[in-house]
Each structure stands twice: as structure tokens, then as C-alpha cells.
Amino acid sequence: MNILFTGYGNIGDEAILEGTLRAFRQAYPKIRGIAIMDSFSQIPSKIKQIVENSSFKCDYIPLERVLGGKISRISVYSLSIINSIIGYNVSRPLIRGILWHRGCSGYDEYHGLGLLISQVVPALSISSKFQYRVLGGLSLGYTRTVLGRKILQKFLRQWNYILVREPISMSHIHSLLLPGDTNVNLVHDFAIHVEPTPSKKTEYMVWRLREFNEPLVGLVFRDYYYQDFYPSHYRITYKKFIRELVKRLSDLGYKPIYIPFGYFGDRKNDIKFYRELLEEGSLPGRLLWDLPSLTPGEVAYVLRHLKALITVRTHPFILSMVSGIKAIHLSYEHKGVGIAKYTFCENPLSLIKCLKDMNYCLKHIFQELESSSHSKNNTVFKARFENIRIIKSLISELIDQLN
Template sequence: MKKIAIYGHSGSQNHGNEAIVRGLHELFPDTHYEIFTFSYSELKDKLFKLDEIGELKIFCKPVSKNFINKLLIKNKNIKYKQFFKPFLKSIDKDTVYCLEAGDQYCEPGEVREWYKYVNKKIREKGAHSVMLGCSITKDVINTKEVMEDLKMYSAVIARETLTYNLLSEAGINAYLAPCPAFCMPAKKCLLPACFDSHEVIGFNIGFLQQGNEKYIDMLRKNYENAIRFIIDKTNYNVLLIPHVNWNYKNSDFRELEKLYAKYKNTNRVFVLEEKGAPEAKYILSKLKALVAVRTHVQIPALASYIPTIIAGYKHKSFGISNDIYGENSPYLAHVQSLSDQHSIKTKLEYLLNNYNEVKTYLKNTIPNYISKTEDIKNILENLK
């Protein structure tokens, strides 16, 4: 039996992480493969039943601050050896190790150093390491440390063309395949009450990251005006959709609650309770249209042919938008370039006016796009 280990999995508090694991399992449905996941947050993954599709293992263990203060200021490798000890002890040359990369290499702090260390240890043991589904910016790729790291991987798989082109231009032997989250099946569940009387437009918003926090006020005002347009000019209900819920400070619910408070007296605006990724995909598939910041809210909606305004502020959103809608799409709202408080409302109105055309386009385009995820399976099966 062949074994695939997913690592760098932050936990199902971000349901995109959950969707990637579920999608990868869907690509390898037969019993010839054992897939297990090394998680930073095993308890949260169990809460959303990720252990029901494959074994969960501990990726790292806490290192005491006292230990860090005494020993690790000058030698990070000692810290990493202790921190990733559960994972490092289990490395087996007959297992393929897939980093659930996403845009983690764009995160601040030591993240890139962690994964370079882990990648090196995997390769030293004679096992294959694969950077799976990455989105990386040019400035990150071109740093010496990251370039050395990328060249160590057995394969680097970009999930959108923007990153693939940057990797290729930098001399990295990269592959291109859509994010495996596109393959995750939906799970039928009870629809919220907002679906009982009217069709529903979904809105997803949350805290911004990676130096983009300053744009949240303009983004929120754009959402307010778009929702006001739906309430005043249409018969649709509005469903506010959470996705990331690490803790109170880092939760989409904080922004959603602000929007709900502003419009709750209309009785047309609802907040979705937190769902697992398959149930959320089912609910998203029943929307009329969607406006979303989170890439992994956009992905299940687009996979279900739901016309979607991509309120993108990260490299990955721009890349996926280009691959699905084409460059300079009217359905991409570049968060950093919002020129006024009505930009998203204008794009949503345009989408609704061209609704049938967009719906037909997605039905004709998405199946072929998703079929390219099979390339991930082919790459992993043919590593040398």
C-alpha cells in the first residue's frame, strides 16, 4: 500500500485547510493509498470529523518559553528539532510527504524557515517531499533561502498560473494544477431559514492579513453598500458566511456581526452558523450569487457554478480569478484598489444584469478546470 502524508495542516478552524485534505482524499479514493494528516490542531480537526476520512497525527509539540530563552536564541535548528519531533520521528522513505502549502510562504515570521528545515529532513531520509497547491509572490520566490528550499522539493505544484509562471521564470521545475479543494464533495444539510422565502445572495468577509489590514474599512463600506443595494433594489435575502474562526480576535464572525447589526431590522439579513466544509459547500451551492473575500469560500461556490465576485486581496485570489474568469475580469474586486465605497456594489449589479451569461460560462468552464486536478495524482504517482 502506498502512503501519502499531508503536513503543514493548520487545522479546520480555517475550513480551507479542511477542504484541501478532503479534496486530496477524493483524488485517491481507492484502497491502494493510505492518506494521513499531520495537524497543528488535531482537536479542531476531530470536531469537524476530519478523522473519519483518514488518520490524524500530531505535527508538532509545544516548546517551553524557558527552553527557548535559554537555548535557542542562537540556534533555531535546536528549536525546530524539538518542535517538530513527533513528525521528524515518523519520516519514512516509502511515504510521499505533501506540504499543504497554500500561501503559507507569504506569511510573516519563521514559517518559511520551519518548512525549509522540515523539507531538508524529509529529503535527508530519502523520502519525497511535494509542495502542494502553492501560491507565492515574486519577492518571496526570489529570496536566496526560499530558492534553495524550492529546489529541494521533489515537486512544486502551483495552484494558479500567476505563481506557476513566477516559479518557471525563476528556474524552478514547477507543475500547475488547481487546488484539490475543488474536488471536495458537498454534504447535504438543512438550509438556513433565509432560503424559505427568497433566493439568497451570499456575502463573506473577515479580517485581512499579510499587511493588508489597513484596507478593511473601505472593504466593509463596500459590503455595506452592496448589501443595501440588495435590500433596497431586489427581493433577495442576504446570508453572511463565516469561514475562518481561529479565536475571537481572528474570526470572520467579528466582521459579519458588524454587518448583521447594521441590517438585522430589515429581516432580510442572516448569519450562517459555522459549518464543516462539505456542509458549507452544499449551502453555497444553493445561492443565487456570492461576494467573497476568502479563497476557500470562492472555491466551493465556483465549483458549484455559482456566479461569484472575488473580493481578492491576496496573490492566490488574483491567480485563481485569472484562471477561471480571465484577466481583467469585471468579477474581480481588487481590495487594495477599491476606488470608492460603491465599487463592489457596481460589480455585483453588473453580475446580476449578466447573470445567465456568467452562469452558463461557469457550467461550461468549471468541469474541465476541475478535471485538471487529476494531474496532482499523476505527479505524485510518478515521482522519481
């Protein structure tokens, strides 16, 4: 069985990759085919480590070798490229195998049409080389423009199977596709298959955390959420909410741990944002700045040494749940709410509601924090079982077609 796993390089997509590979190993424990791995990753060495941890026999090859030439990221913003996407047709398959592309949340216009195009072009370029194509783990926001809808329609129709992470995206995808265009299935986020994995790096971080005698609560907040998604006056409210949250945590005897979860520029912005908060409000706590250098399994192992995690990002929330600690998710958009609600939470909080009704949300957060209930291990087990069943059904069907 020849499979090429591709995807993008943020931490959430790495968690999806690691979880997908573990799910494949559970579905096919005696698999003997070669899984060829590639990624649009920002840290290729970490992708290699993820693959090694999965126990796959795997060849890691540069993207250019598959496409037969380099991809210019700059060129995707030109009008000629946009026109070529709208008129794009999959060419004659050259590789008799399966492409499994990790669909990320960038296939919408929340972050702008340019980012949507920059992700669609490489995916279409590489998908045209394969006989069968699976878009795994997609979460799709709404599009604002006619051009955006045309691009997404053409993009979605190139896949034999689309696996969607939450029901809200399902309805949006069905509005873009015609009946019979492609097979669409609902799955749980594959990051739930990640297992806490100790290493030398994690032991050092855990040793640092054990220096504190107080129970630790991790905080994952992002600077750009109030800049991109909310009116400018929310900047003050957003910071006020975080300060009040930290103050109440300290009053109850918890030690706040500030965790940036981005790469490069994002991580620098997050660290700057946390330091501004600490300096402006004289807030207590410690900055744990190097967690993004770990694989998702290693992150989950470190997180299990916290009392709880409060996060605006979906994958830190999922990694906390699989590590067995309390996880409180304050999603900034409908996709995050949908993923949390579909797998874990009946009534997940939205960040916008927190900023509008701060007292209600703080009360809810601390009720969750002080409750005696533990992580929903049965929910995780059930979701994993359902995902493995879907993988077995899908791959068996594709293998039959390949034979």
C-alpha cells in the same frame, strides 16, 4: 503505496485536502496502499471526517510519532532556527514512501516573516523523513527581505515536485530556483474536486436558511484585510463599501447572510466585525456563524442553497463554484486574483480596485448577480480532468522510482 498527507489547519487547506483525496480516488479507484494521514490542523476530528469521506483506508497518527519528538511552535522564532533553515540539508530518507504536503499561501511575507518560518520548520522537519516529497497546491506571494528569499530558496529545493495553483506564483518560484533544482507543474486548486456532501449538521443549517422567503446572498468579508494590507484610511472606505453593497442587495429583494470563515480568534474577530457593521449601519441580514465547523463538502452543500456568494476569500469562492451557485470573488491580493483567473474568471475583481472605484465594482457585481448565466460546470470538469492527469503522471513516475 505509502503516502503521508500533511498540511495546515485553516479552512482553505482542509478544502485542498478533501479535494486532493477525492482526486486520488478518481485517479486510482482500486488503490490498495495505506494513506497515512496527519495534519497541523486546529480541529483534528474534522480532518478525520474528511479522510473517512474520501473512502481511503487510512491511519491517523500524531505528528510527534512521525518526527520522533514534539515540535515547539515558539522555538521557530529564534535566530538559531533561522540559521539552521538557511543551512538545512535533507537527511538520509528513513521512510520508503511519498510525502504529499499541502502547500498553503503562508509561504510568503504577506503575514510576516515569523509566520513564514513557523510553517517552513515543521514542513522541513517531516520532509527529511521521506524518500520522495511533493509540495502540492502551493501559492506563493513575493518576499520582502533577503532572509525571506534565502529561507524560501532552501525550502523549495527540498521537494522533488512542486505543484503550483496559479501562473503568478510560477514565475516567482522560478526566480528562486536554479534550473534542475526541482520539477514545477501548474495545477488547478485541488478544492475544485470537493463534492457537496449532506449530513445531519447541514440539514439543520439548511432548515434555518429555508426560514427566509427571500433569495439569499452570502457575504464573506474579513476584518483584518484592511488592517494588514491597506493604509488605515481604507477602514472607513471598506466598511462603506460593504454597507452600500448590503443596501443595494436589500433594495433588490435579497437577504444578506454574513458568513465568518475563520477559526477561533479569526472567527471571533469576524463575528465582532459583522456585528459592528450591523449595529453601526442598522443593516439587514442574518449571521451564519457556525459554518466553519463543517467539512468542505458539507460547506459546499449548504452554500448551494444560496442564490450567490460574494467573497474576499478564495476557497469559499471555489466551493461556491463547485456547488453550482453564482460566485463573485473580490480578491485582496494577487494570488487570489491569479487562482480565480486561471480556473474560473477572465477578469476577476480585486478588493483594492473596489475601494478605489466603488461605483464601478458595485455595477459589475450586480451585473453578475442578475445575469442568467450559471456556474461554469464545464470549466470545473476540465480543471478536474487536468489535475487527475497530472496526479497519474506524477505518482506513476514516483512508484517506478520506489520500485
